[in-house]
Amino acid sequence: xxxxxxxxxxxxxxxxxxxxxxxxxxxxxxxxxxxxxxxxxxxxxxxxxxxxxxxxxxxxxxxxxxxxxxxxxxxxxxxxxxxxxxxxxxxxxxxxxxxxxxxxxxxxxxxxxxxxxxxxxxxxxxxxxxxxxxxxxxxxxxxxxxxxxxxxxxxxxxxxxxxxxxxxxxxxxxxxxxxxxxxxxxxxxxxxxxx
Amino acid sequence: xxxxxxxxxxxxxxxxxxxxxxxxxxxxxxxxxxxxxxxxxxxxxxxxxxxxxxxxxxxxxxxxxxxxxxxxxxxxxxxxxxxxxxxxxxxxxxxxxxxxxxxxxxxxxxxxxxxxxxxxxxxxxxxxxxxxxxxxxxxxxxxxxxxxxxxxxxxxxxxxxxxxxxxxxxxxxxxxxxxxxxxxxxxxxxxxxxxxxxxxxxxxxxxxxxxxxxxxxxxxxxxxxxxxxxxxxxxxxxxxxxxxxxxxxxxxxxxxxxxxxxxxxxxxxxxxxxxxxxxxxxxxxxxxxxxxxxxxxxxxxxxxxxxxxxxxxxxxxxxxxxxxxxxxxxxxxxxxxxxxxxxxxxxxxxxxxxxxxxxxxxxxxxx
Numbered sequence: 302x303x304x305x306x307x308x309x310x311x312x313x314x315x316x317x318x319x320x321x322x323x324x325x326x327x328x329x330x331x332x333x334x335x336x337x338x339x340x341x342x343x344x345x346x347x348x349x350x351x352x353x354x355x356x357x358x359x360x361x362x363x364x365x366x367x368x369x370x371x372x373x374x375x376x377x378x379x380x381x382x383x384x385x386x387x388x389x390x391x392x393x394x395x396x397x398x399x400x401x402x403x404x405x406x407x408x409x410x411x412x413x414x415x416x417x418x419x420x421x422x423x424x425x426x427x428x429x430x431x432x433x434x435x436x437x438x439x440x441x442x443x444x445x446x447x448x449x450x451x452x453x454x455x456x457x458x459x460x461x462x463x464x465x466x467x468x469x470x471x472x473x474x475x476x477x478x479x480x481x482x483x484x485x486x487x488x489x490x491x492x493x494x495x496x
Numbered sequence: 497x498x499x500x501x502x503x504x505x506x507x508x509x510x511x512x513x514x515x516x517x518x519x520x521x522x523x524x525x526x527x528x529x530x531x532x533x534x535x536x537x538x539x540x541x542x543x544x545x546x547x548x549x550x551x552x553x554x555x556x557x558x559x560x561x562x563x564x565x566x567x568x569x570x571x572x573x574x575x576x577x578x579x580x581x582x583x584x585x586x587x588x589x590x591x592x593x594x595x596x597x598x599x600x601x602x603x604x605x606x607x608x609x610x611x612x613x614x615x616x617x618x619x620x621x622x623x624x625x626x627x628x629x630x631x632x633x634x635x636x637x638x639x640x641x642x643x644x645x646x647x648x649x650x651x652x653x654x655x656x657x658x659x660x661x662x663x664x665x666x667x668x669x670x671x672x673x674x675x676x677x678x679x680x681x682x683x684x685x686x687x688x689x690x691x692x693x694x695x696x697x698x699x700x701x702x703x704x705x706x707x708x709x710x711x712x713x714x715x716x717x718x719x720x721x722x723x724x725x726x727x728x729x730x731x732x733x734x735x736x737x738x739x740x741x742x743x744x745x746x747x748x749x750x751x752x753x754x755x756x757x758x759x760x761x762x763x764x765x766x767x768x769x770x771x772x773x774x775x776x777x778x779x780x781x782x783x784x785x786x787x788x789x790x791x792x793x794x795x796x797x798x799x800x801x802x803x804x805x806x807x808x809x810x811x812x813x814x815x816x817x818x819x820x821x822x823x824x825x826x827x828x829x830x831x832x833x834x835x836x837x838x839x840x841x842x843x844x845x846x847x848x849x850x851x852x853x854x855x856x857x858x859x860x861x862x863x
Contacts, residue, residue, distance in 0.1 A: 365506060371503060374507065381514060385515075385517065393525060396525050403586055
C-alpha cells in the first residue's frame, strides 16, 4: 500500500520521532542541548544533512546498488556518502556562519556518526519507500530531531536555576527529561502510525 | 570474477565521485586564497588564508604573547583587528571586556584569516622573535629562587629595553603533557646580546616554574620568545627614581641598574627591596656593588619576618613602611614597581597618599 508522503512526514516528526521514539542520535542530543541557539543551529544542520543524504542514498541504492545486486554494500556506501556530505556542510558552515561553526565545535563533524542519519537511510530501505516518500521521511525526521533538541534545550535553560540534586546535575537530569519527553510524545501515537 | 570487478568498480566510482566533489568544494568553498594582512597601516604581507591569525603571524615571525599555545584559554594573544575579522566568536567573549570590543580587540588564536585584514599591534610586540638557546648555568639564590643564564645558540642577537620580559617555553615533562609559555623579566644587561639572565621563583603547581626548578639542568636546550612589555625607565626625564620590588621582582630592576651603569645615568635613585628574612635578600652583594659604582644610588632592603632579637640593623616591615619612612613627597620623582599584584596594589596606594600621580607610577605586575 502506498503511504501518503505527508503522512510519513508528520509521523516522522511526532509519532516516530527519531530521538523520542527510536532513541537514535543521543550523543549530540545530550551534548549540544544546553542552549536553544546552538541546539537550533545543530537541528538545522541535522535536518539539512538528513534530507540531503536520504535523497542521495535513495538514488544510489535504487539506481546503482540494486541493479548490480550490491545491496549488501549499503552500509559502507551510505556511510561514506554521509561522511562526504557532512564534510561539505562543515565547509559551508565554517565559511558562511563562523559563529555557528565555533559554537557547534566538534559536534558538527560528529553528525557523520549520528545514528539518526544512518538510521533514516536504513529505515527507508527496509520500509521500501519511494523517492518522494524518502525525501519527506528524511525532512520530517530532521525536523523532528530539531524540534526535540530545541525543546530539550528550552527545558534545560529553565532548569539551570532550579535546585537539582547534586548527583543528578548535567547528563543525569537530562536523561530523565528525555524520558519524560518521550512519554509525552507517546501521546501523539494515535495521530498516524507508520512502521 | 565479474562480480568482484563490478563491486570494486562501483565502490571506486562512488568514492571517486565523492572525492571529486569534496576536492571541488575545498577549492571553491574552503579556499580563502591569498589574503593581505596590514599591520598598523604600515607593514603588509600576503599570506595563505584559512588558518588562525596567531599561527599565521607566527609563520611570518611575528610573535604575539600566548601562554596556552592557541587554545583560547589564556587570553594573552589579544590584538586589534580593525577589518576582516567577522563577528566575535563565542570562544572569545569571556576574554573581551566592553572596552576591548569598542577597540576591535580580538583573540588572535580564535580568529581565522579569511579575508584581507587590518591589524593594530603595539610596536614593541613587532620586535619579538623566537630564540633557540642553551642553559649555561643555574645558581640557587635561595631554596625557591633560581638564577638562570641562558646562551642564545641560533646566531641571533636579542635587542631589548631593560625592564622588558621574554616568554620561556617549557616542553612537555612528566606531569605536564603540553608545551606552555610563561613570562619572565630579563635580569641581564641589555648590552649583552648573545645571552640572557632570568630570576625564576618556584610557584607551587606552576607549570613552567616546576619545569625550571625540578627538571631543567645546565646544558639543556630551551627556547623563548620576546622581548615584550612596556615597563622600562623613562629616559627623557631627569627626575629622582624610586625603585620598589619584592622577591623575583628584582629581575627587571637589576637590568635597569645595569643600564644606568652603562649609560652613566646619575639620577638620584633609591631601591626599596622587600624580603622575608636576610637570606631572601637575593643578589644583595651585587646591589651593594651598584651602590659603589652609581654615586647616587642607594639600596634599602626591608625585611618583614624577623624575630625581635635578630641582629639585622636595616629596615624592618614591608616596602610600604619604607615608602612611608623615606619618601616625603612626590615632587620630581618617578616610581617603578615590580612584584606581586598585592604588593603593587598596596604600594601604589601608599605612593598616591604621598602625592604620586598615575603618570609617574610605572609597574610590572607578576601575575
